[in-house]
Amino acid sequence: MDPHLVAVVVGILQGVFEWLPISSEGNVAIALTALGERPDVAVSYALFLHLGTAVSATVYYREEVRTALASWSDVRVGDAFDGETATLSFVVLATAAASAVGLVALAVLDAVVSELTGGAFVALVGALLVATGLLQRFAGAYALATRSTPDAVDAVLVGGLQGLAILPGVSRSGTTTSALLLRGHEGAAAFRLSFLLSIPAALIGGGVGVVRTGGVAVSPTAGLVALAVAAVVGYATIDLLMRVVRHVPVWILCVGLGGLAILGGLAV
Numbered sequence: 252m253d254p255h256l257v258a259v260v261v262g263i264l265q266g267v268f269e270w271l272p273i274s275s276e277g278n279v280a281i282a283l284t285a286l287g288e289r290p291d292v293a294v295s296y297a298l299f300l301h302l303g304t305a306v307s308a309t310v311y312y313r314e315e316v317r318t319a320l321a322s323w324s325d326v327r328v329g330d331a332f333d334g335e336t337a338t339l340s341f342v343v344l345a346t347a348a349a350s351a352v353g354l355v356a357l358a359v360l361d362a363v364v365s366e367l368t369g370g371a372f373v374a375l376v377g378a379l380l381v382a383t384g385l386l387q388r389f390a391g392a393y394a395l396a397t398r399s400t401p402d403a404v405d406a407v408l409v410g411g412l413q414g415l416a417i418l419p420g421v422s423r424s425g426t427t428t429s430a431l432l433l434r435g436h437e438g439a440a441a442f443r444l445s446f447l448l449s450i451p452a453a454l455i456g457g458g459v460g461v462v463r464t465g466g467v468a469v470s471p472t473a474g475l476v477a478l479a480v481a482a483v484v485g486y487a488t489i490d491l492l493m494r495v496v497r498h499v500p501v502w503i504l505c506v507g508l509g510g511l512a513i514l515g516g517l518a519v
Contacts, residue, residue, distance in 0.1 A: 252286055254470060258477035265300040265477075266307070266484025269449075270424070274380055276301070276456075277420035281377075281512055294360065294419055298460030299474065303481025305453035308446055311489050315447060332402045341401040341444060345410030346451045352414025357459065360418055377512025379420025384506035387422075390429035398435040401444060405434055409444070413452050417459070420509070423449060425502075 261279050268275035276297040283293035309316060319339040331340040363375070398405075409427045416423035424445050431441035 254473040255476055257283075257286055258473040259480050261296070261300060262303065262477040262480025263484050265297075265304055265481040266486075267488050269301075269304040269307075269481075269485055270446075270489050273425065274383060274416075274420050274422040275304075276416070277380055277422075277512075280419045291361075295460045296477075297419060298417070298456045300457070300477055300481050301453035301460070302457030303478040304485040305450055305457065306478075306482040307485030307489060308450050308453065310486055312443075312447060312450070315443070316450070319447070332400065337400040337402075338444070338447065340403075341406045341409075342448055342451065344403060344406035345413060345448050346455075348407045348410025349413035349448075349452055350455065352411045353417045353455070353459075354414075356415050356417045374513045374517050375420065377420065377509040377514075379418060380422070380509030380512060381506050382509075383420070383422040383425045384502040384509060386429045387425050387502040388506075390432040393433060399440075401431075401436070405431065405436075405444075408434070409448065413448060416452075417456060420512075423452065 261282060264279050264282055265275050268278050276294070279297040279300060280290070280293040283296055284290055288296065315338070318335075319342065322335045322339050325334075326336045326340060331337075401409075409430050412426040412430050413423060415421050416426060424442070427445040427448065428441045431444055432438065436444070
């Protein structure tokens with residue numbers, strides 16, 4: 252298939268799936284594997300596409316980003332999670348935790364992917380999707396408390412899960428939002444914190460995708476097409492899909508996609 256057409260297809264998938272707790276990286280990697288890419292290239296390409304949706308999230312949450320950055324001068328170590336500085340402190344500490352865990356997860360990913368055939372890789376991603384869906388299913392029902400602002404425990408816990416999301420099939424938004432729900436944050440607030448955290452995480456993940464291949468996993472022009480499509484589609488769909496997530500049990504979709512991936516991978 253023409254690489255520019257592939258770029259359009261995966262850009263659309265990234266732009267839509269990034270806002271659903273079903274692992275955009277996992278599903279894009281599955282699509283690329285089905286189109287004939289090697290698993291390692293598929294993962295790097297999927298990571299690279301996060302740069303496009305990082306732009307979408309930054310533009311969509313521009314007021315929240317501006318407010319958080321404006322509070323930087325007010326941050327104090329002893330009360331960093333008090334008042335208006337809580338959001339910025341959460342993002343900074345969670346990003347640090349995500350980076351540390353992500354380095355370990357990336358090493359595991361490299362070791363596992365290098366040993367898997369295309370079918371086994373797809374089945375593994377499917378199993379992780381199913382696990383993510385089941386986590387979402389039970390998170391909201393077992394909240395441990397009621398919270399209005401994030402604290403340091405939230406940041407470290409959510410950041411660690413964000414780092415694990417470098418594994419294809421582990422949904423970034425699904426795991427981080429589920430953790431915030433379990434910690435007692437209200438649904439809309441949990442999604443807001445999760446997607447604000449996604450901006451630096453997506454930039455880091457996209458950079459990792461470029462470094463892993465010594466450049467872009469595709470030609471420069473196809474890469475630019477994929478990023479542009481992901482950014483435009485991501486911005487156009489984020490509001491609609493955020494509303495869908497609030498009213499539709501997306502965990503069913505996550506489990507369903509994972510189940511199909513397992514069956515398809517085992518059949519190869």
